Every structure is written in structure tokens, then in C-alpha cells.
Amino acid sequence: xxxxxxxxxxxxxxxxxxxxxxxxxxxxxxxxxxxxxxxxxxxxxxxxxxxxxxxxxxxxxxxxxxxxxxxxxxxxxxxxxxxxxxxxxxxxxxxxxxxxxxxxxxxxxxxxxxxxxxxxxxxxxxxxxxxxxxxxxxxxxxxxxxxxxxxxxxxxxxxxxxxxxxxxxxxxxxxxxxxxxxxxxxxxxxxxxxxxxxxxxxxxxxxxxxxxxxxxxxxxxxxxxxxxxxxxxxxxxxxxxxxxxxxxxxxxxxxxxxxxxxxxxxxxxxxxxxxxxxxxxxxxxxxxxxxxxxxxxxxxxxxxxxxxxxxxxxxxxxxxxxxxxxxxxxxxxxxxxxxxxxxxxxxxxxxx
Amino acid sequence: xxxxxxxxxxxxxxxxxxxxxxxxxxxxxxxxxxxxxxxxxxxxxxxxxxxxxxxxxxxxxxxxxxxxxxxxxxxxxxxxxxxxxxxxxxxxxxxxxxxxxxxxxxxxxxxxxxxxxxxxxxxxxxxxxxxxxxxxxxxxxxxxxxxxxxxxxxxxxxxxxxxxxxxxxxxxxxxxxxxxxxxxxxxxxxxxxxxxxxxxxxxxxxxxxxxxxxxxxxxxxxxxxxxxxxxxxxxxxxxxxxxxxxxxxxxxxxxxxxxxxxxxxxxxxxxxxxxxxxxxxxxxxxxxxxxxxxxxxxxxxxxxxxxxxxxxxxxxxxxxxxxxxxxxxxxxxxxxxxxxxxxxxxxxxxxxxxxxxxxxxxxxxxxxxxxxxxxxxxxxxxxxxxxxxxxxxxxxxxxxxxxxxxxxxxxxxxxxxxxxxxxxxxxxxxxxxxxxxxxxxxxxxxxxxxxxxxxxxxxxxxxxxxxxxxxxxxxxxxxxxxxx
Numbered sequence: 001x002x003x004x005x006x007x008x009x010x011x012x013x014x015x016x017x018x019x020x021x022x023x024x025x026x027x028x029x030x031x032x033x034x035x036x037x038x039x040x041x042x043x044x045x046x047x048x049x050x051x052x053x054x055x056x057x058x059x060x061x062x063x064x065x066x067x068x069x070x071x072x073x074x075x076x077x078x079x080x081x082x083x084x085x086x087x088x089x090x091x092x093x094x095x096x097x098x099x100x101x102x103x104x105x106x107x108x109x110x111x112x113x114x115x116x117x118x119x120x121x122x123x124x125x126x127x128x129x130x131x132x133x134x135x136x137x138x139x140x141x142x143x144x145x146x147x148x149x150x151x152x153x154x155x156x157x158x159x160x161x162x163x164x165x166x167x168x169x170x171x172x173x174x175x176x177x178x179x180x181x182x183x184x185x186x187x188x189x190x191x192x193x194x195x196x197x198x199x200x201x202x203x204x205x206x207x208x209x210x211x212x213x214x215x216x217x218x219x220x221x222x223x224x225x226x227x228x229x230x231x232x233x234x235x236x237x238x239x240x241x242x243x244x245x246x247x248x249x250x251x252x253x254x255x256x257x258x259x260x261x262x263x264x265x266x267x268x269x270x271x272x273x274x275x276x277x278x279x280x281x282x283x284x285x286x287x288x289x290x291x292x293x294x295x296x297x298x299x300x301x302x303x304x305x306x307x308x309x310x311x312x313x314x315x316x317x318x319x320x321x322x323x324x325x326x327x328x329x330x331x332x333x334x335x336x337x338x339x340x341x342x343x344x345x346x347x348x349x350x351x352x
Numbered sequence: 353x354x355x356x357x358x359x360x361x362x363x364x365x366x367x368x369x370x371x372x373x374x375x376x377x378x379x380x381x382x383x384x385x386x387x388x389x390x391x392x393x394x395x396x397x398x399x400x401x402x403x404x405x406x407x408x409x410x411x412x413x414x415x416x417x418x419x420x421x422x423x424x425x426x427x428x429x430x431x432x433x434x435x436x437x438x439x440x441x442x443x444x445x446x447x448x449x450x451x452x453x454x455x456x457x458x459x460x461x462x463x464x465x466x467x468x469x470x471x472x473x474x475x476x477x478x479x480x481x482x483x484x485x486x487x488x489x490x491x492x493x494x495x496x497x498x499x500x501x502x503x504x505x506x507x508x509x510x511x512x513x514x515x516x517x518x519x520x521x522x523x524x525x526x527x528x529x530x531x532x533x534x535x536x537x538x539x540x541x542x543x544x545x546x547x548x549x550x551x552x553x554x555x556x557x558x559x560x561x562x563x564x565x566x567x568x569x570x571x572x573x574x575x576x577x578x579x580x581x582x583x584x585x586x587x588x589x590x591x592x593x594x595x596x597x598x599x600x601x602x603x604x605x606x607x608x609x610x611x612x613x614x615x616x617x618x619x620x621x622x623x624x625x626x627x628x629x630x631x632x633x634x635x636x637x638x639x640x641x642x643x644x645x646x647x648x649x650x651x652x653x654x655x656x657x658x659x660x661x662x663x664x665x666x667x668x669x670x671x672x673x674x675x676x677x678x679x680x681x682x683x684x685x686x687x688x689x690x691x692x693x694x695x696x697x698x699x700x701x702x703x704x705x706x707x708x709x710x711x712x713x714x715x716x717x718x719x720x721x722x723x724x725x726x727x728x729x730x731x732x733x734x735x736x737x738x739x740x741x742x743x744x745x746x747x748x749x750x751x752x753x754x755x756x757x758x759x760x761x762x763x764x765x766x767x768x769x770x771x772x773x774x775x776x777x778x779x780x781x782x783x784x785x786x787x788x789x790x791x792x793x794x795x796x797x798x799x800x801x802x803x804x805x806x807x808x809x810x811x812x813x814x815x816x817x818x819x820x821x822x823x824x825x826x827x828x829x830x831x832x833x834x835x836x
Contacts, residue, residue: 056595057702057733079601108542115548116520129791137700138513138732139772141506141555142780142787143796143815145519148551152543169601191461195484197572198641219643261541265462282542303540319545325533329802330547336798348546 003063004047005122005130005161011042012159013128015342022342024100024155026065027092033101034154036314037346044096044159051162052136055080059119059136060167064096064160071095075167083111083168087244096160102152105244106202106213109194109264109280115151117166123150123158126338136164149333155344156352157337171201171215173222176239177230178211183277184267186210190280191265198224204243205277206250213240243278250275253287256312258295260284262304285309296320317350327351358421361400364445368403371413376404376451387446390431390438391493394695394749395778399426399440406451408526408534408564415562416532418445424811425530427558429470429501432493434696435777437505437557437813444811447562449500455479456565462540463570464523469500469563473507476568485570488515491773492681500563506555508773510606510637510680513731515571517773519554526565527553530804540567552799557775558810560803574639577605579673580652582661583630587611588707590632593659594730595703597636600655602648604731606637608680611710613725614687614738621686624679627663634730635680637673683727684738691723691740695752699763700734700772712762713737720755722748734772735763761786776814784816 015022021039025031026047048065055078062071068086075081085105086098099121104113120134134140134147150160181189186205190212194200199216211233214221225232233239242248251257264281276285282304292308299306305320312318322330327349334341334352345352359367361379368377378384379401389396400423405411418425424444431438440446452468455475459465460483465476473494477486490509491497497507502518503525515521524538537550544550553560584590590609597604610618610626610633619626626633634656638648649666656664667673679686687694701709710726717724723740737759741752760770760783770776770783784793796815800807807817 054702054704056599057704058598059702102543102548104543112516112520113543115543115551116516125795129795131792131795132788133792135700135767135769137702137768137772139508139517139700139729139734140769141773141775142769142771142784143776143792144560144799145506145551145555146795146799148519149548151548151551152545153547157547169598169603172601191463195460195463195572197484197575199644216640217644217647219647220641223641223643261539261543261545263462263540266540279542305539305541305545307545322546323535325529325535326537326546326549329529329535329549332802333547333549333552333799336802337795 002046002049004044005124008042008044008047008159008161009124009128009130012124012126012342015040016126016128016340019340020342021345023347024159024344026094026097027067027090029088029090029093030097030101032310034347035318035350037344039345042159045094047161048094050074057136058167059164061136061162061164062095064163065094067091068093068095068098079170080167081170082117082165084108084114084117085244086114087246089245095163099151099160099163100153100155106204106240106278109282110201111168113151115148118147118151118163119166120164121147121150121160122162123160125158126340126342130161131158134164138166154348156334156348158343173218174201174213174215175221175225176211176213176233176236177225177228178209178233179230180208181205181210182208186277187265187281193228194280202240203280206243206248211236211239243276248276250285250287254311255287256289256308257310258286258288258290258306259309260286260299260302260304260306262299262302266302292316319349364423365401367417368401368414372403372405372410376406378402378404387428387440387448390428390433390436392434392436392777392779395436395439397440397442399446400443402446402448404448404451408528411447411562411564412528412532412534414445414447415528415530418808419531419806422806422808424808425562426810427504427562429498429504430472430496432497433501433505433775433777434698435771435775435779437775437777437810439778441811449498452500452564458483458570460485463572464540465568465570467499467566467568469503469566470498473497473499473502480570481573484573486573487568488521488571489518492684499566499568503554503563503566504556504558505773505775508729508732508734510608510729512729513607514603514605519551521569522550522554522566523569524567525550525553525563527561527563529561530806530809534564538567555775557777557814559800559814560809574605576642576645577637577639577673578645578649579635579637579667579676580649580656581626581665581676582634582636582656583627583663584632584634584661585630587632587710589660590634591703591706591730593634593656593661596655596659597652600651602638602651604636605639606635607729607731608635609633609728609730610680610683611726613723614683614727617686617690617725618679618683621689622679622682624675625665626679630662635676680727687725687738687740692742692744693740695739695741695756697737697739697756697759698734698771698774699760699768700732701763701766701768703730703733705766705768709735709762709766713759716755716758720751722752722755729772732772733768757783778813781813781816
């Protein structure tokens with residue numbers, strides 16, 4: 001529980017002076033994500049602690065190195081939660097790393113991503129300037145939305161020091177229904193049910209079964225169960241946790257793992273080895289030694305993008321390549337925050 | 353256009369008329385006049401030329417020409433904005449997207465709609481209704497405002513706490529860069545790789561690019577919605593009641609508060625049955641499945657009584673629900689009837705600060721001798737003070753603006769911000785240095801340069817330029833309220 005932002009600032013200034021690159025690390029639970037780079041470690045794990053939490057305002061502010069477990073333990077006391085269900089790859093996963101990687105769990109299509117719950121950030125840019133954007137209120141349209149821009153930027157624009165988030169009450173009741181279905185039928189049914197005004201909070205397909213989670217008022221969940229005739233899953237909480245934290249057997253292999261973020265209703269025909277469908281059809285996990293360019297073409301045809309999530313050649317580009325005009329804008333934005341390319345350069349793309 | 357390489361007004365018109373129908377290149381004073389301002393009519397400027405392209409190719413060509421000659425471009429939707437964000441530039445072109453008013457596709461399976469930027473907000477929900485779907489964000493101007501403008505301002509509405517702002521409800525946008533290149537931000541998927549440029553574009557007030565197509569998410573129409581109206585003797589009690597609902601784990605679809613001046617004006621105007629003697633009125637809408645609405649309505653009624661409500665009324669029919677909302681939705685015109693003019697402010701505050709802010713505002717109101725009525729999106733802390741004034745009294749508008757500026761500074765001082773949903777535009781540019789320090793403003797300007805190095809997209813709006821912000825800071829040093 002300490003504010004070490006002055007030291008972080010100094011380390012950035014030193015690196016800038018010495019023309020050294022830095023690799024930002026807090027809980028070090030996600031070293032496998034993004035590209036492999038060689039840079040000095042900037043350890044921010046000691047920059048931690050919850051700064052403020054007002055349950056009635058639905059707002060929590062924490063230093064970026066605060067472990068998710070610490071935040072969720074406090075929220076638990078007030079029957080509240082991080083509605084984006086952040087995955088954790090170890091007990092050390094932090095809120096800053098979760099934001100930098102834009103990680104959200106199975107509830108993402110209904111309750112939103114971490115990007116959707118961000119209210120404000122403080123960050124130190126590549127010039128060593130400690131800046132504040134957004135705030136601790138739900139609505140704020142003054143200036144560009146630099147806070148949300150940090151979601152998925154993988155630390156390339158600055159070292160996050162504080163994160164303010166919208167938190168939400170836990171649902172009164174949660175139940176899961178399941179059906180045995182082929183992938184194609186499951187996708188159709190996920191989309192169909194999502195169009196109904198019922199309290200769906202997650203929808204996935206794993207090894208031949210479609211699972212639909214219902215969350216909300218007890219009466220609403222009960223009435224929906226009665227209407228939809230699925231079989232109720234007794235041990236569903238563990239299933240959703242294992243899906244969230246990528247602990248299911250389908251994730252356990254050394255083959256390259258591809259993540260497709262695509263149209264929720266897209267056909268799966270070319271992907272015979274598709275192992276998991278999540279996010280109501282909009283996120284699909286696939287294992288196999290595929291050519292990245294071919295995977296990109298396939299994802300684009302399905303209205304979205306692909307990334308090589310784990311495994312494969314991590315010195316090459318692992319995220320979907322944007323068109324040249326978009327590359328150019330992203331390079332210029334990177335330079336506007338970090339003109340000397342000190343912070344996590346190359347982690348997101350080889351060219352920035 | 354002093355530079356000999358620069359086309360003059362007539363030459364520019366003929367350049368545009370090569371690819372845009374001549375009647376859609378406007379240059380005569382009479383036809384230009386309606387474009388001189390947006391919804392904030394105190395700020396006016398006549399543009400050089402207005403163009404109304406009909407195709408994306410034409411938009412690209414307009415931007416290429418303007419880029420070549422460094423001519424300012426102000427994109428414009430329906431012109432309902434309230435921050436002078438669409439006020440023209442005297443030496444520039446207004447690029448109206450009014451012709452782009454087609455709904456390109458409604459996909460009931462994926463619950464999405466592809467829209468041209470000039471489609472009206474309400475028209476989306478009207479078209480989606482036959483599939484049992486609707487579009488979430490519902491700004492008060494939704495009859496007239498367009499989705500392109502909604503993206504530019506990151507518009508909200510009365511249902512934000514539960515359903516989010518524009519940024520939470522869009523999947524992708526097609527944007528034309530200042531150079532005239534067409535790019536797609538976002539995708540049909542929920543998350544995209546790389547920097548989240550869509551988040552950056554949303555709410556960027558036309559400073560970073562021109563949007564030519566938007567894909568939005570649609571939601572299933574709830575089975576049921578009911579509204580509970582409750583009257584209170586003090587604002588504090590009403591504020592506590594809001595906290596009580598949220599502490600009980602209930603997230604209402606809409607949660608609105610009005611103060612006594614707003615209640616009286618709205619009741620005289622709409623005859624919704626608001627108790628005119630109340631100091632504060634809450635409207636709490638709950639939606640969802642039939643069973644859960646019933647469950648929550650009972651809880652909310654009990655809670656309101658616990659927090660000291662003096663009267664409670666719950667809508668029993670759709671007509672009654674509409675009537676109870678009618679008063680709130682017509683609060684602005686209603687206030688317009690009790691004063692020659694009114695000026696609508698748009699700060700956001702932490703809800704716990706409401707009573708303090710209203711008390712301070714009352715003191716200021718007495719100081720400036722100007723009445724103020726308040727409507728408040730209580731769920732998300734967005735406060736709309738309406739300052740009543742008479743523009744025909746010399747100096748009164750200036751006094752009103754000063755009062756408004758002080759209110760926004762107060763919002764920042766209690767931990768809030770200068771604009772929750774109306775945007776900065778020209779109107780609040782003087783308050784930007786209250787919320788942001790010089791380094792932060794510099795970072796904003798560096799982002800602007802990444803998209804628009806020559807600064808020709810909607811110049812002078814949104815972000816004070818360095819020269820300007822130094823100017824303002826020397827007038828009003830505000831270090832002590834920064835990060836308040």
C-alpha cells in the first residue's frame with residue numbers, strides 16, 4: 001500500500017536520458033500476452049492500494065498495481081462486483097494489467113468490458129509527465145477519452161498509476177441452463193435467446209454443450225428457467241470461473257491458441273478444431289498451427305479480427321494487422337504519448 | 353484567401369460543384385444563414401460555404417480539397433448540440449451530413465443496425481421496434497438529433513446508468529480522415545486489436561475525423577417498465593433515497609430528480625400531477641421482466657417511504673408512465689415559459705455532493721440576482737442547472753455566462769467535471785483549464801495533431817490550443833482547483 005509514482009516518474013526520466021526501453025511489470029501474470037520484447041523491467045507492483053471506494057456512488061479508485069483479489073474482497077463486503085469479470089492468470093493479476101490488456105470475462109456482451117467500466121485514469125507518459133484523464137463520475141465528455149484509449153494499449157502509451165472504475169451490485173440470483181447442441185445450432189440459439197428480454201448474463205458453448213447463464217432478480221431468473229426448459233447446471237459457478245480464467249482443458253495445450261473476435265452469428269465452417277465459443281458467439285477460441293495471414297482473412301470474412309493469443313512465434317506480430325492508414329495514426333498517437341518509444345515499445349505491434 | 357495559391361470563395365464553390373450537385377453547394381448569405389449556429393444560438397458565425405454531399409466519395413473529395421488548401425471543415429449533423437460545437441468557421445466549409453439519412457441495415461439476428469450518420473436517434477428505435485429491439489441512448493433531443501452527432505458528442509440520456517452512453521452502444525464507425533482516407537474503426541466483434549481509436553473518436557466533437565457510417569448495438573425491448581414518482585421536503589432526503597436504492601442493489605433504468613423551481617414550471621406546463629409544494633421530486637423507472645419489475649417496484653416504494661417521501665405515485669398504465677415522464681422531458685421548454693431566456697448548464701458531480709452544490713448554487717443565484725432551476729440525472733450525477741435570464745437586458749447574458757462558469761468550476765472542485773453529455777465546443781473551452789492542467793491539455797493537442805496535423809477539423813473547439821490556454825490560465829489561475 002504505497003504511492004511510488006515519483007520513483008516511477010524518475011525511472012522513466014532516467015530511461016529517456018539513457019535511451020533505454022522499459023518493460024512495465026506489476027503482477028507478471030501475463031508475460032505470455034503480446035509480443036516478446038527485450039527491455040529493462042520497470043516494476044510497478046509496489047504501487048498499490050485502494051484509494052477510495054464509495055459503494056453508494058458505485059465508484060472505486062485504486063493504484064494500478066493493486067491485485068484484483070484485494071479489490072474484489074473489498075467489493076464483496078458491500079455485495080458489489082467488477083461486472084466485467086476480469087480473468088486472472090495468477091493471484092497477482094492487477095487492475096492496471098487488466099486494463100492494459102483489456103481483459104474481460106464471459107459476461108462481456110451483456111455487462112461490458114473493462115473498457116466500458118473505466119471512468120478515469122492517471123498515467124505517466126513517456127515524457128515523465130503524470131497526467132489525469134476522466135474522473136470519478138459516470139458521465140464526463142470533457143477532452144478526448146484517453147482513459148478508454150488505455151484499454152488494450154498494453155502500456156505503450158504510458159504507465160498507468162490510478163484507475164477509477166464503475167462497480168455494480170451483485171445480482172440477487174444466478175442460474176445456468178444447458179443444452180446438448182452442435183456448434184452451428186448453438187450459435188443460432190445464443191443469438192436468438194440474446195434477442196429476448198430475459199436476464200441473460202453469459203452464453204458459451206464448450207465441447208458440445210450450450211450454457212446460458214441467467215442473473216438478476218430471483219423472480220426473473222426463476223420465470224426464465226421455467227420458460228426455457230433447459231437442464232439446470234449444478235456446478236455452473238466453477239464452469240464460468242474456469243472459462244473466465246482459461247483453465248478449461250481446451251486451453252491446456254502447447255499448440256498455438258487463436259482468439260477470434262468476430263460477428264456473433266458468423267459461421268464456423270472452416271474451423272473444424274474450434275474448441276470454445278464464448279461471448280454469445282462473438283469470441284471464439286481455436287487451437288492449431290495456422291498461417292496468421294490466412295487466419296486474418298478468415299476473421300475479416302467473419303466481420304472481425306484474430307490474435308495469436310498464446311504460443312507460436314511471438315517475435316513476429318501476434319495481433320491482427322491494421323491497414324496502413326490505421327497503422328500510421330496509431331504510430332502517431334504512440335509518438336504523442338511517448339516520443340522516444342521508451343514504454344513497452346513493440347509489445348503490441350512490431351512497428352510501434 | 354490572400355495567398356495567391358488559395359482558391360477564393362467562387363473558385364472553391366466551382367471546385368465543389370464539379371462533383372456535388374450545384375444546389376448542394378451553398379454560398380449565398382440567405383441560404384447560409386440557418387447554418388450560423390447550432391442549438392446554442394448565443395454563438396453565431398456565418399460560414400464561407402456549406403456543402404451537402406450525398407455520397408461518401410463526395411465527402412472524401414471535399415476533405416481532400418480542404419486539406420490541400422488548409423481550409424477549416426466543420427462537420428454538422430442536425431445542429432441540435434448545446435455547446436456551439438457545430439458553429440461554423442468564418443473562413444471554412446460546413447460539411448452537412450443531412451443527406452446521409454438512411455438506415456442501411458437492421459440485423460435482428462445479431463441485434464445490430466448499420467446507419468448513415470444523418471439518421472435521427474429516435475428513428476433507429478422506431479425501425480427496430482418491429483423486431484422487438486431498440487437503441488439504448490436517448491438524449492432529450494432524440495426526435496431531432498442524429499446518430500453521427502451522438503457519436504461526436506458521446507450523447508447520453510435518461511437511461512445511462514443502466515444502459516450506458518453512446519460509446520457503450522456502438523460496434524464500429526467508418527471515418528474519413530482529414531486527408532480524405534476512409535478507415536474502419538471497430539468491427540462486428542466486441543473487442544478489436546490495437547489502440548481503441550473508436551473510444552477516442554466518440555465524443556471528439558468533430559476534431560479528429562468525419563464519420564460516414566455507424567454500426568450500433570440494439571437491445572431487446574423490456575417486457576415491462578414502470579415509474580415511481582416520489583416527493584420530498586428536502587433535496588438531501590431525495591439524494592439519500594437515491595443512495596438507498598443503489599445500496600439495495602437496484603439499478604433503475606432511469607432516475608431523475610427535479611428541484612422546486614423545475615417542479616413548478618414542469619407542472620404548469622405538462623399537468624403531470626407533480627406535487628407543486630415539494631422541494632424535490634424523484635422519478636424512478638424500473639424495467640425488465642414482468643416479475644422483476646413487480647418485485648423492485650414494491651422495494652422502491654418502501655424505500656422512498658423510509659427516506660421520508662411525502663407522497664408516492666406509481667404508474668399503472670403506459671399512458672400514466674408517459675404522463676409522469678412528460679413533465680420531466682418538457683422541463684426545458686417549461687422553464688422557457690417562466691423566463692424570456694434560459695441557459696442550460698451540464699456539469700457532473702458525485703451524487704453525495706448534490707445538497708452542497710445546490711446550496712452553493714443558491715448563494716450564487718442570490719449574488720448574481722438570477723434564478724436557477726435544476727434537473728438532475730440523479731443516477732449518474734449529471735446536473736443540468738437552468739439559469740433564467742433576459743437577453744434583452746444589457747449585460748445579463750454576460751452575467752449568466754459568468755454564473756454558469758462558476759457552477760462548472762464548483763462541479764470540478766467537488767470532484768466532478770465541466771460537461772457530462774453536452775460537450776465542450778466553444779462554450780466551455782474557457783473551463784477546460786479548470787479541469788485539466790497544461791500538460792494534460794498539451795497531451796490532448798498532441799492527440800489532435802496525430803489525426804489532424806494542420807488543425808483544420810473544427811478548429812477552435814473542444815480543446816484550448818496552447819496559446820489560448822496560457823491566455824486563460826493567466827486570467828484565471830486555477831491550480832488549486834485542479835484535480836479537485
